[in-house]
Amino acid sequence: MDQYLDKLPDFVKAVKSIQETIITNIVLIGQVPSPTFKEKRRTQVMMERLAEFQVDECSTDGYRNPIGIIRGTSESKPPIFVVANLDTVFAKDVDHYYTIKENSITGAGILDNSLAVGVLVSLPEIFRTLNLRFESDIVLAGVIQSIGKGNLRGIRHLLKTWNTPIRGAVCIESAELGRFNYYTDGMIRCEVECNISPVDGWENKFKPNAILVINEVINQILKLRLPQKPRARVIFGKTSAGFKHGMIAYDAMLGFEIQSDSDRMVKSIFNDIKDIIEGISHEYEVDLKLKTISSLNAARLKFNHPLVKSTVAVMKKLEIEPISAPSESELSIFLANKIPAVTLGVTRGENHHQASAKVEIEPIYKGITQIIGVMMAIDQGVCDEKRLA
Numbered sequence: 001m002d003q004y005l006d007k008l009p010d011f012v013k014a015v016k017s018i019q020e021t022i023i024t025n026i027v028l029i030g031q032v033p034s035p036t037f038k039e040k041r042r043t044q045v046m047m048e049r050l051a052e053f054q055v056d057e058c059s060t061d062g063y064r065n066p067i068g069i070i071r072g073t074s075e076s077k078p079p080i081f082v083v084a085n086l087d088t089v090f091a092k093d094v095d096h097y098y099t100i101k102e103n104s105i106t107g108a109g110i111l112d113n114s115l116a117v118g119v120l121v122s123l124p125e126i127f128r129t130l131n132l133r134f135e136s137d138i139v140l141a142g143v144i145q146s147i148g149k150g151n152l153r154g155i156r157h158l159l160k161t162w163n164t165p166i167r168g169a170v171c172i173e174s175a176e177l178g179r180f181n182y183y184t185d186g187m188i189r190c191e192v193e194c195n196i197s198p199v200d201g202w203e204n205k206f207k208p209n210a211i212l213v214i215n216e217v218i219n220q221i222l223k224l225r226l227p228q229k230p231r232a233r234v235i236f237g238k239t240s241a242g243f244k245h246g247m248i249a250y251d252a253m254l255g256f257e258i259q260s261d262s263d264r265m266v267k268s269i270f271n272d273i274k275d276i277i278e279g280i281s282h283e284y285e286v287d288l289k290l291k292t293i294s295s296l297n298a299a300r301l302k303f304n305h306p307l308v309k310s311t312v313a314v315m316k317k318l319e320i321e322p323i324s325a326p327s328e329s330e331l332s333i334f335l336a337n338k339i340p341a342v343t344l345g346v347t348r349g350e351n352h353h354q355a356s357a358k359v360e361i362e363p364i365y366k367g368i369t370q371i372i373g374v375m376m377a378i379d380q381g382v383c384d385e386k387r388l389a
Helices: 004-016 019-030 040-052 110-129 153-161 210-222 263-284 306-317 331-336 363-379
Strands: 057-060 066-070 080-085 099-101 104-106 138-143 168-175 186-195 232-241 251-260 287-296 341-347 358-360
Touching: 004 019, 004 110, 004 306, 004 363, 019 040, 019 104, 019 110, 019 363, 040 057, 040 066, 040 110, 040 138, 066 110, 080 110, 080 153, 080 363, 104 110, 110 138, 110 168, 110 341, 110 358, 110 363, 138 153, 153 331, 168 331, 168 363, 186 210, 186 263, 210 232, 210 251, 210 263, 232 263, 251 263, 263 287, 306 341, 306 363, 331 341, 341 363, 358 363
Parallel strands: 080 138, 080 168, 168 341
Antiparallel strands: 057 066, 066 138, 099 104, 104 358, 186 251, 186 287, 232 251
């Protein structure tokens, strides 16, 4: 059953033989701006490329997720999903021109997650090059509205409306090669907005500074006693405030995430922070609003699940060192729906989340081969007997 592992080293060479096609797809996809909620142009490019590669079906679902289907040899086997998110953190007015050198590609969004989408689009041609057929249908899905305020809406809708069982799934991230996610933490992503009216009764009183109010919110959150078991943490990730150096800030914003492997702990910390914000709002007599941007429930495959063990075997065959951590990607939605899934990174890169992001070309071929190896393991049944509880 594990004979497919012996084929993987030769697959790397075969994948590299069509590097021009792969790099072309990465650049064509990546140079199309695709901020969250505005992915329409990138969706069209993906559909056009899938149609050119002659997938058996090419369409969008009711939520405008682009989907390509490659029919398998068995009518009874459930499909295997391969997914990557289409949206990036960069607005349309950011320069999306890509620079290609001998062993690197540089440009906005290539690490988040344009390279992965380019690889996804290339899979039909890669399968053809490898003369590879699967028993299961292969569903190639680009999902929209994934990151930030998108709250993984694309994949949520796709799985909610898919009307057949799903055999297993591979979620693709551009980086890092060696990334291997098979579990996800519970998470609540929040924003606190502070607004201080410049008029309305403040003329004869001390006027609070929105920056200092937000600073007090941070200080009081830092005083919370967080347990080591279950794991829990609060990450402060974004802040903005003010107009100019010599003027009191009337508005400020703080963005943070609560993360834990216990959903109960996430909710408990959220309630504590909610109380903190309400207290500071009354004490400082300012308008403080707590908004929930997105949330996820904790879910996981056990390490002894056949899909996890098979993925590790694939990576070791290719001399890739697995690095595991919780993931907030589409993986969490598959696991929440009791569908075995893993997330894999394709290559190495630097300058994540920056317009100057750069990826290495050479590791891409090994990164693609590991994806194919995991798909072959799923097709041979590693997800069939031991379903999620």
